[in-house]
Every structure is written in C-alpha cells, then in structure tokens.
Amino acid sequence: MSAKKLLLLLVIITLFVSAFAFDLTQYLSLDVLKEKQQQLNQLFVDYPFTVFAIYFVIYVVTTALSLPGATILTLGSGAIFGLGWGLLLASFAASFGAFLAFLSARFILHDWVQEKFGDRLTAINRGMERDGAFYLLSLRLVPLFPFFVINLVMGLTKIKVWTFYWVSQVGMLLGTAVYVNAGTQLAQISSLGDVVSADLIGAFVLLGIFPLIAKAVLAFLKRRKAFKGYKKPKSFDNNLVVIGAGSAGLVSAYIASAVKAKVTLIEKHKMGGDCLNTGCVPSKALLHVAELAHNARNASRVGVSVGKVSVDFKQVMQQVQSVIKDIEPHDSVERYTKLGVNVEQGEARIVSPWEVDVTSNGETKRITTRSIIIATGAKPLVPSFEGLDKVDYLTSDTLWELEELPKRLLVLGGGPIGCELSQAFQRLGSQVTQVEMADRLMGPEDNDTASLLSERLSAEGIDIKLNHKAVRFEQHDGESTLIAEHDGQETQLPFDKVIIALGRQPNISGFGLEELGVQTNKTVSTNELLQTNFPNIYACGDVAGPYQFTHVASHQAWYASVNALFDPFKTFRADYSVIPWVTYTSPQVANVGLTEQQAEKAGKAYEVTEYDIGDLDRAIADDNAFGRVKVLTKPGKDELLGVNIVGPQAGELLAEYVLAMKHGIGLNKILGTIHSYPTLAEANKYVAGEWKRANAPQKLLTWVEKFHRWRRS
16 A cells, blocks of 8 residues: 555544544534534524534535434534525535545555456446446435445445546435435424434335436337337247357357247358358368378477378368368257257348348248347458459468469468468468568567467478568569568569468448448447347347457357347346467467456556476477466466466467466466376466465565474574
C-alpha cells in the first residue's frame, strides 16, 4: 500500500475511533435531538447560514465515516430547517458523504481487490459497467440495505464515479424525504419504528425493484423495436434453425437435438465445414506426412539409414483425402439425422427474424423458427493485389486440389497458417520462400517465441523474407513473380505457386443479413449472450469472433444454442477466461492465458519463469531437445496468468495448464503432482520447480541453515 493510501486510512481510522472514544455519537440519538430541538431551532433563527453550514458538515462527516446516526441527522434536518430546506440539506449532505466514503474505499482498496480477485470479479465488473446504475438505484430505494455498506462495496467495483453520485442523489431522495418530513413532526415520534412501518418498508421494496422492472421494460421495447415491420408467425416449424454445418453449427444442432428441440441444420456445401474439409483435418494430415519425410531424411544422424527419401506428392494428397473420408462420418448428414436433426442441403437466406428460405436444385422452401443461429464460418482473406488474377494462386481452401509438388513455393503471410504450410511443403521437397511484411513471424506471439520458431524454420531451409510488403504480381516469359517492397526498394521474388495465407474473413454476405439489418463490423456483431441486434438471432464461431479457433467455435455454440432455446427463462454469458490455442509447426507453439506482450499492453504486473526443454531427459532421448516452457504468474504468487510453450507436443503439454487455470490450481500443486518419468510432461513440473526456487523464502532458509549448523555442533 502506498504512503498516501496508508495516510488516508490512518486518518479515517483515527476519526472513526475518536468519535467513539470521546463519546460523540451520544449526540446522534433521538432523545438528544428531541431535548435540544428548541435550542437548535432558535440558533437557526439567530444564525441561519452558520447553523445550516455546520449541520451540513456534521452530516457529511458522519456519512463519510460510516458512523451510526445518519437517520437521526435526517430527522433533525426536518425538525430544525423544515421540509424544504431540510430536504435540500439532507439530500445533498447524504449524497456527498456517501460519495466521499465511496471515493475513500476506491482509493485505498479498489486496486488491491481488483488485483487479488480480478479474475473472479470479471463477471461482476462487466455487470456493473453494463447495468450498474440499475442495480445501485434498486439498492438505494430499499431501506433494508445499510447505505454505508453500499458506499464501501460500490467503491471496490468498476462503477463509474459520476454514475455512483447521480444515482445515489436520485435513489436516496425519496427515503430522505420520508425521514425529513417525519422530522417536522418530531414531537410525535417516540422511536424510529414510528417513522418507517412494515407497510412503508414493503412499499420501498416494491419501489426498489422498479429499476429492474424498468430495465426489463426497456429490453422489451428494444426487442419490439427490432422486430418492427415483421409479422411473427402464430406457430413455428422449428425451435431453432442453424445456418452452417461447420464446428459451431454442428455443435449447436447437436445440443438442440439433445434437449429434444426441433432443429433444422442448413449447409450449402460440405458437412463439417472448413475444419474437416480444408482446415484443421487436412492440414494436420499433411503436417504428419511432412514430419515423416523430415524424420526419414534425418534418421541417419542417429544410426538409421533409409537411403534417398522420395515423396509421391499425389499419394500424399490422396492420404490427406483418406483422412478426411475417415472422419467424415462423424459430421455426416446420416449421423445428424439419426440424432434427430433435420438436415437441409442448400442455400439459406434469412427473410425475417423468424423465417429462412432454403434453395436447393432451383426450388425454394420457407422454414419458420423461433430462433436462428448464424454459424457460417470464414474464408481465406485475399486482398486485391495488382496482377494476382494473372497468377495461379492458392489459398488454404484450394491448395488441396494440387496434384504436383511445386518446385518453388511462395507463401505470403507469417501467421500460424503461413508457418504451418511453409514447413509442411519445405519438408515435402519444395523450396519455400515465406514473405511477411512485419519484422517477425507470428505477430500475436512474444518476440522470443517468434525467434525460436523462426530459428527452426530457417534451419530447415525456408527462406524467410521479413519486412517485405507485397506490392503486385507479375508474369514475365511464363514465370510468376511477386514484387515486394523492402527497405524502400522493390525486390523480385519468383515462384511456381503462391499460397495466400493472410488470415481469414467472416462469411457475412449472401444470406440476407444486410437486407434484414443485422449489424456487422467485420464480424457479425453480438453481445455477451451471442445475440445480434435481433434478440432471437444468434451468431457463433468464426463469423462472430473474437477468436478463430475450432474449439472456441464449439465453445460458443453451447452458449448460443442454450440461450436461443431457453431465453428469456435462462441465459448464459459466453466465458472466454481460459482460451488455449496451438500452432502445429515443429516445434509446436501453444498458449493459454496472457502472453507477455498482452500482459504489458494491459498493464498487468507479472513474473516470468522458464524451463529449457533442451535439459529434459525425454526430449534428449527423443532427439528433440529444443524449446522452452514459459509461465507468467502474479508477482510472488503461484497463480497462473498465462503459459507459452515452444517445443515437441506443446499442445499436449498445455492441457495441464488449461485445467490448472480453469480451476484455480497454482504452480505449487503442479510441483506436488507426480509426473511419470521419462515424459515430456515433466517439463511442467520442472518449470514449477524453477518458480519455487526463485520464490524461496530466503530469510526463513537463513534460519533453517543456522538450525542445521546447530544440530551438527
């Protein structure tokens, strides 16, 4: 705690203790007020401004210090100053005192509370930012809740300062008026129970829930406005229509069928979406074959000679398609039909919030539904480079049609997709040139992570061109060339084939969103429930963001489908607190939680602990001793903030940390867990040991050393 915070805390404690030590609170009782009323009334007549100001200050200090007696002071305001002036004084004094208590709590404890319990308070913070005014107003209107508690607790949240003040001013006004008015009849009051009866408290409680009712009414009006101009069907063919049969769509349909809802799943192309047909599955199958070729070429260094390694690229691509075929039944029409899903293969178009047209073989039929989930995925981003239409370019969607291995392959893009494909084709026998406009590969990763991966890719022969900005494509004498800008000059990069790997863009056009008025901003815009601006239309997966991972799409699909089926009776806000992601190069790059650069950008204090996988027995035995485990923790604590692993099977090693972060398990417990020997997973235990050594209690160990010296003597 800083010196300023400590000083303020000491001042508050001193004033609070002094009030009781000198028995000042004895003057804040109903009996004393009734006894001194005539004297106070006369003082007000003789010195109106002075008495008003002194009373105001006493009221503010009492409220700011959370001393008992604010109720008596409110009665006194009416008794001494009358209803009008009394209400003015009590209203502003109470609000100002509450405001000072709020500011004190925020200044002294807010940062500490948010730092210590920030992860657990994430949902509360979001709720306060979104609906804080409604909640505070409800609390202010109900006299059952001690106002001093509200002041202090609100200071620990992220409610805006101005919001706290004006809501407090408005919310306490009615209750203050009741007490001030009662104070004008002070002679008839024998106890505080005479002021607030059970009936009056009941009325206040009903009034207190009014803001929440108002919130519900506003939501209803917003919903009604969104649906204005559209006629809602009297009945529906479906509870849910899902557009897109990729990861998000399949999981949405699966969950709906599991809870016995009637659901229709619409897919215009192939079941399984990009992940099965052009993304995760084929790329990992290709990487597997490429790794086999790489290992065969390098086997001689450990005493295994297999002769010259040749790659039958056509057979390789057949193997990739075979893997797709083997997994295909998991996502097939037949399987989902058996699960109870009505699968429609055709083009979908949303024509109203409750109606979807499906066109197949020139025929269109209309389906009605209570809710809709948009799960249309994404496609490769292909900028309109000059001359690109004159070269036979490939994307992560179309490269699977290749039948011959390109001799010279240019990969444009240094992200995860670009790095995976560059390494795969280099290992299969292409000479790969990888072009990235930034000063390093893997921009979202930490610098050391990118360096480790670049080192391995370069060692395998990939020609990495950093700080090269693609300008245009040209054809000269049948040869394709990329013209890139580097250090202010143009350079030529010839190739036989080029893969555009510059990321992916959501599929938001072509199925009625624009015509309907569904809001988009690069992705389909959704709230925390994954609702669009039409409350019964949801979006999940790559089309919604913010993460373009298959596992996140499946994760979102649970929230979208449950909310779509059970709103308004029960809803859930999507949770992105622990999101893992992996790049399947060799070495693999795996993350969960914060990276260093994310922590720095967020201004979050952290401590770094690393373990070199090059020292791990199993990695040495496997001839794969390369990489490291990097863990970010809260300073001086074993609580995990993020983990980055570069090394063999990094994605598998990460699972232990994902579990740990999800369930609040720290490094001490990982260190105390037995890991089989020899395994790569021991790296997780060893990095925990490194953290323990770095955070060992040195003063205690000094005394322990003296203890052992004493026992030897």
